[in-house]
Amino acid sequence: MEYEDRYRQVQRPKYDCLLFDLDDTLYPLSSGLAAAVLKNIQDYMIEKLGIEESKIPDLCNLLYKNYGTTMAGLRAIGYDFDYDEYHRFVHGRLPYENLKPDPVLRSLLLSLPIRKVIFTNADKVQAIKALRHLGLEDCFEGIICFETLNPTHKNTASDDEDDMEFLGLTRSSSVTNGSCEIFDIIGHFSQPDAGSSGLPKTPIVCKPSESCIERALKIANIDPQRTLFFEDSIRKIQSGKRVGLDTVLVGKSQRVKGADYALESIHNLREAIPELWEADKIAEVSYSGVNPVETSVTA
Structure with a gap:
């Protein structure tokens, strides 16, 4: 029995979670979305x-360069709006x-x-x-999305992780646009030696913030040391690497700093990282019970 336990430990797969970005990762940039x-x-905005x-x-x-998303930047510099309305306009x-x-x-x-x-x-x-539309709705355990990390519409970023929910099943509330002053970020960067240190913070949690990635991993109970991150x-990718994830840059044939792998297309996955399928063989040999999880994505 002791030998079997040691054998299983040695044969343990390298990864127990694959974390996928969606847009321009699971489908190509050429889609036009x-x-x-x-x-x-x-x-x-207009x-x-x-x-x-x-x-x-x-x-x-x-805004995109300094805050990760235009939406996060708009909120940072003083614009207030309903998150659901914004998403309906932009994505609907x-x-x-x-x-x-x-x-x-x-x-x-x-097959993974x-x-x-x-x-x-x-x-x-x-x-x-x-x-x-991609026919992939039942291929994933769940979704970490905007609502997961931003469950309510607040004026300041929340440090209360108890109000967050994996799969984003909460809804944002509405706050009317007040008469707050808008920070002139264009004017700020037109000044000599201007930097990002004097910029206002955003209440929106989003990638590529390292704290966002860390929070997402905690919500979904994901071990960064045993996870492969596709972006x-x-x-x-570089933020993910800094928080301990192994990383795959999708859409590029050459690796960059912070990327452990590079895939010109997500379809090259098996050729580029064949070891992901080794978990199946290990399960058969060691009887460790590694089985595909029956998954679903619900609206």
Whole structure:
């Protein structure tokens, strides 16, 4: 018995969780959804927030660069809006018909005898729609999404992790836009020697923040030392690496700093990382009970 225990320990698979970004990771950038998202964000800023059209390109660039998402940056500099309304405007009109069922990726995912979780900055509705159009809605245990990490609409970031829920089943509440002053981030960076140290903080939790990734791992009970993180963003890959995740950069053929693997396409998964399928063989030899988990994604 002691020998069997030692044998099983030696044969233990390297990873027990695969953490996947969704947009531009499980489907290619060429789908056009990312370009449509940007267009919708810009339209929202003009139509709903009254921002001058001439300022939009520079503003979007600075907000994304410094806060991870334009939405997080807008909240940081003083704009207040209903999160659900924003997501309906930005994601509700996307050309989801551009996403086609992907039986090859579906087969790959279902053949992996490892826990699989989606981790996206998008809202739950958008994530589920995309997965359904791809035919992948039953390939994952669950979704860590915007609502998971931002369960209520607050003026300051919450440190209370008890109000967070895996799969994002809570809804954000509405706060009216007050007369708060808007921080001039364009003017800030036009000053000599301007840096990010003087920028206001955002109440929104999102990638590539390291604290966001750490919080997501805690909510979903994921061990970073035994997890492989798939992302198309170099910044997010590098943040994941800093919190202890092994990382896969998707959409690039060459590895960059912080990436343990690089896949030109998610379809290259088996060729690039064949050891992921070793867990199946280990289970058969050592009788360790590693079985694919029956999964579902619910609306």
